[in-house]
Amino acid sequence: MTTAIRAKGAAKTNVDKFLTLLRVLLIGAISVGLLAFIAQQIDPGNAFAKWTHDGQEANRLTGEQFKGLIVSGLSQGAMYGLIALGYSMVYGVLGFINFAHGEVFMVGAFTGFIMSNKFDEAGLWEGGAFIPTVLFTVLIATLIATGLAVLMERVAYRPLRGSPRLIPLITSIGVSFFIQNAVILLFGAGAKSYPPNPDWLQDDWILGIEGVKIVVIIVAAISMAGLWYFVERTKTGKAMRAVAEDKEIASLMGINVNRTIVTTFAVGGAMAGIGGMLWGLLFRSVIATTGFLPGIKAFTAAVVGGVGNLGGAMAGGVALGGAESLAPLTLLEPLGISGVSQLRDAVSFVLLILVLLIKPTGLFGERLSSDDRA
Amino acid sequence: MTATTVSNSGSANEPLSIDAVSKGAFDFDMRAALTSGLILALSLVFIALCGIPEGLNERLLIKPVLSLGYLSLLWLPLLFGWLSGNETVLEGMVATKKGARDIVRGLFVGLIGGLGLSLLTVLMDAFDLRDPLVNWSPATEEVLQFSRSIGFGVIAWPVLGAILGAFGAALHVMPEKIRKAVMAGLGTVLSFAIFATFIVDVADFLDDLLYARRGGLKWGWAIALFVIGAGASFLGGGRKISEMKSSYQAATGPAKRQQTTTLILLSLAALIIIPLITGKITQELFANIGIFLLLALGLNIVVGLAGILDLGYVAFFAVGGYTTAVLTSPNRGPDFEGFPTLPWWGALLVTIIIAGLVGLFIGAPVIRMRGDYLAIVTLGFGEIIRLLFLSDWLNGWFNGAQGITNVPPADFGFFSVKGTDPRSVFYLVLFFAAISIYVSWRLERSRLGRAWMAIREDESVAEAMGINTVNMKLMAFVVGAVLASFSGAIFAAKVGSIFPTSFLILVSVIILVVVIVGGMGNIMGIIVGSVVLIGVLGGPKQPGLLAEFSEYKLLIYGALLVVMMLKRPEGLVPNARRSRELHQDEFLQDAWLKGEVDTDDDMVDPSTGGEGTVAPA
Known part of the structure; x- marks a missing residue:
């Protein structure tokens, strides 16, 4: 789909006016919410807070709560970022949204669940054996997720290369549906719990932050750094960037385009696998639908940061995680909306719409080949 | 072959x-x-x-x-x-x-x-x-x-x-004749065996004759049916049908028009009569097929004609259902206290207006987006709308997770439509489906429809040809939304209660599968898709003929979507123009091989260009 070329200063249509109004309204609502939040932090009994809360005083957020929100937003966002990398890379190279990428993440988390429980029965999920066991589990989860991503590319996407853009997108919806339901049928529909983490991982490490959250953030940062090195500094990474820029020219330069695309899927799948395992350690529960919403949110994160832009994907993930965790209590609650935690998922979609309305290329700009950008 | x-x-x-x-x-x-x-x-x-x-x-x-x-x-x-x-x-x-x-x-x-x-x-x-x-x-x-x-x-x-x-x-x-006979025989046996519930529901007397007490064809009858099916095909039963089909396709002008009218009237008469003689199961099945057919027809306008991949189509279904429920039920949210309850048809008018407005509201921010971004954003809208219906925030209107219960039957004086009487639901659905089919059919050939197809094929070119792409795409959203709201309104009257869980993303995906398997942009295809998929496998919560499949149907839907996209993206009953678009390379290659230098794909082989011809496998 192309955004048709419009001359600058062309007459504004009603749709343009409506969109401007929408932008103003959204930004206005956010500003009012923020101001109301600041006001309620200073004086919970101020007039606006009383008005929005039917005469009651607003609940002031304590510093402890605020810190909790930021840390959980960060750790959640780190995982979104890891998944977003896969979306971003595939979008950069092939120009379509791989809807089923969220399922790769879920399968990673599921593999982690199966292995960790087996290890727990063998007594390897505690004490000195914990760290090597976890590392081994992460390795296997990553391998399986990678394998699934590569299989997906081979079976469903490769035959469709060069077909109209929406065709692979629709296919990927089917793939996502299929994997989700296959997992339900193979492993049962109920929620699966990871064995409890050792105490030292649940304890506060520094500044009263749980160890597992710190681990999640650090692992995500390391994976991200590794991926950045791979894409920007290795030969394969260079080939990937070349293929993203122009497949035909890349193949003329002697790059094996097929293999490069497979590598892209594999690397994206590996990141999702790590993300899935981290999800398991953090929330200790996984069901077959675990992948769907985080997958879509991760795509949102990729768009927020700028599709095709790896740093952007990570930053977008963190921004999205932060917004999702903070906005219900710092924007919506001061506006007097009740039951805000139910609207968490809505927040991320509104953020997506907002970014696409205000800066469609994302916060850090897109890196796409010219025909994908069209 | x-x-x-x-x-x-x-x-x-x-x-x-x-x-x-x-x-x-x-x-x-x-x-x-x-x-x-x-x-x-x-x-x-x-x-x-x-x-x-x-x-x-x-x-x-x-x-x-x-x-x-x-x-x-x-x-x-x-x-x-x-x-x-x-x-x-x-x-x-x-x-x-x-x-x-x-x-x-x-x-x-x-x-x-x-x-x-x-x-x-x-x-x-x-x-x-x-x-x-x-x-x-x-x-x-x-x-x-x-x-x-x-x-x-x-x-x-x-x-x-x-x-x-x-x-x-x-x-x-095997020689072709024998192969066809064998296939026909197998097909007959399997259809009789698989659709046993339906057949017994239609013709009760067959129950003891054909089927064993605890289900399953008696094996003697299985052989007999095989012979009957194979024999009919061998003696040329199938040939007659294909002859009739080709003579219909060959006809042009007023003759074709007349034949079409006869066909439509005949099928309409059949649809009116069949529920009178069948049992509740078939009537219920027909009603469900109709509800999803309405949705699929709406989505067909958005996806099939205008080429806008809307993954949040369930939003309009939800809006239709909720608006009707809120306006007709006494059990709506407390904030509506004192607001009079309307009769169903009164509520329908309001529902149409609200759905159209929601279509505009959702359409406006997304129509300038790239196709794939649009898909995700509409999916987001679908989810936002469901979350709003579910939320405590709007509890005063929509009762959150408790939903709105006690939606009264749609009362038309001479007959009332309620869930316990699926036949009445079916007749109502049939009426609206007829309207929707007529509207879609007329739209497809109208200036608006041609503009949509131009946009689907190339937006920039369409704009260069003087089409106001923004308005046209908005129109697609609005028309799609209104058609879905019909379905929502009937759904509310049929089920008698409306819950947020009836409007999951799943519903959007299933409607999309129906449209794609049937054939995007082809009304006949949409009908076939609804009958085959919703009728046999069932809707998101509604059982189909194979009620045993309920656990596995989502897996099958997913697999079907992938297989169709890989093997036959134009669907079972393809739209001629769309299948040419999808197989452009092959058409061009054929033209080249045949020495036609003209590579304008509209010029290639005009004999396959007519509506309704089967596309290349």
Whole structure:
């Protein structure tokens, strides 16, 4: 789909006016919410807070709560970022949204669940054996997720290369549906719990932050750094960037385009696998639908940061995680909306719409080949 | 056809192959056959581990030899055997003569597939993997062993696989007339066996005659039905139908018009009469098909005509349902206290207006976006709307998770439409479906419809031709929204209560599958898609004819979507223009081979250009 070329200063249509109004309204609502939040932090009994809360005083957020929100937003966002990398890379190279990428993440988390429980029965999920066991589990989860991503590319996407853009997108919806339901049928529909983490991982490490959250953030940062090195500094990474820029020219330069695309899927799948395992350690529960919403949110994160832009994907993930965790209590609650935690998922979609309305290329700009950008 | 052809133009006029070459019985690509056998084995093991054979084993098809559970495994070797004999013959290539070699290959493929199941049988006996794999159970094991012994299962599966694989491949070798007869016979038996509930519901007297007491055809009747089906085809029953079809397609001008009118009137009469003579199950089924048909027709306008992939289409269905429920039910949210309740048709008018406005509101921010961003954002809107209906924030209006109950029946004075009387629902749905079909049909040929199709094909070009793309795309959203709101309004009156859980993303995806499997942009295709998918497999929560499939239908929907996109993106009943778009390369290649220099794809082979012709396979 192309955004048709419009001359600058062309007459504004009603749709343009409506969109401007929408932008103003959204930004206005956010500003009012923020101001109301600041006001309620200073004086919970101020007039606006009383008005929005039917005469009651607003609940002031304590510093402890605020810190909790930021840390959980960060750790959640780190995982979104890891998944977003896969979306971003595939979008950069092939120009379509791989809807089923969220399922790769879920399968990673599921593999982690199966292995960790087996290890727990063998007594390897505690004490000195914990760290090597976890590392081994992460390795296997990553391998399986990678394998699934590569299989997906081979079976469903490769035959469709060069077909109209929406065709692979629709296919990927089917793939996502299929994997989700296959997992339900193979492993049962109920929620699966990871064995409890050792105490030292649940304890506060520094500044009263749980160890597992710190681990999640650090692992995500390391994976991200590794991926950045791979894409920007290795030969394969260079080939990937070349293929993203122009497949035909890349193949003329002697790059094996097929293999490069497979590598892209594999690397994206590996990141999702790590993300899935981290999800398991953090929330200790996984069901077959675990992948769907985080997958879509991760795509949102990729768009927020700028599709095709790896740093952007990570930053977008963190921004999205932060917004999702903070906005219900710092924007919506001061506006007097009740039951805000139910609207968490809505927040991320509104953020997506907002970014696409205000800066469609994302916060850090897109890196796409010219025909994908069209 | 003994070989699949990529080109459709070549098969009609000129012989494809220069010379058919025959080869020895074992002279085939062993590696390809091995790969295909291994894929078959993996698929069979996957199906077995998903618990499908075990879950469907209770449903007997032919007593006492075949249950639906076994059929869920056995159809695959047959298909793979058939596929192994398929080959792509391009123009100028030499087709090989079908013979013993193909049968041996099919046998080989089926054998390997069967060995996969044997291996699974042995492994199930030796290890216990029940912890992660829920279907690694004694029940599955029993099915795999044919309730006899492990040895029996280990030997029987490869034998069965080989026989079916060889039979599938043999279909290529048989003379066409016999092949058609065999297929018709099998088709008759299987339809009678699978659609038993429906047939008994329509014609009660057949129950004792054909079917055993605990389900399943009596085997004597199974053979009789096979003979009847095969005989009818052999004596030329099928030919008559295809002759009629081609004469209908060939007709032009007023003659065609007259025939079309007759056809429509006949089917309308049939649809009005059938529910009068059938039982509740069929009426309920028809009503469900109608509700989803309405949704699919709406989505067809958005996706099929305008080319906008809207993944949040369920939002409009939800808006329709909720608006009607809020306006008619006394049990709505407390904030509506004192607001009068309207009769159903009054509420419908308001619903249409609100749905149109929501269509505008959702459409406006997204229409400038890239197609794939648009898909995600509409999906987001669908989810936001569901979350809003569910939220405590708007609890005062929509009652959150408790939903709105006690939606009164739609009362028209002379007849009232309520869920307990599915026939009335069906007639209401039929009325609205007729309106929607008429509207879609007229729109397709109108200036608006042509503008949509131009946008679908190339937005920039469409804009350059003077089409106001923004307004046109908004119109698509609004029309789609209004059609979906009809469906929502009827749904509210039918079910009598509205909950947020009726409007999951799942619904959007299922409607999308219906549209795609049926054939995007083709009204006939949409009808076929709804009848086949919703009628047989069932909607998101509504059971279809194969009620036993409810656990597995989402898996099948997912698989169908992928297979259709890979093998036949234009759908079962394709829109001629769309299939040309999708197979542009092949059309151009055909034209080039035939020496037509003109590469304008509209000029290629005008004989295939008419609406409703079957696109190249």
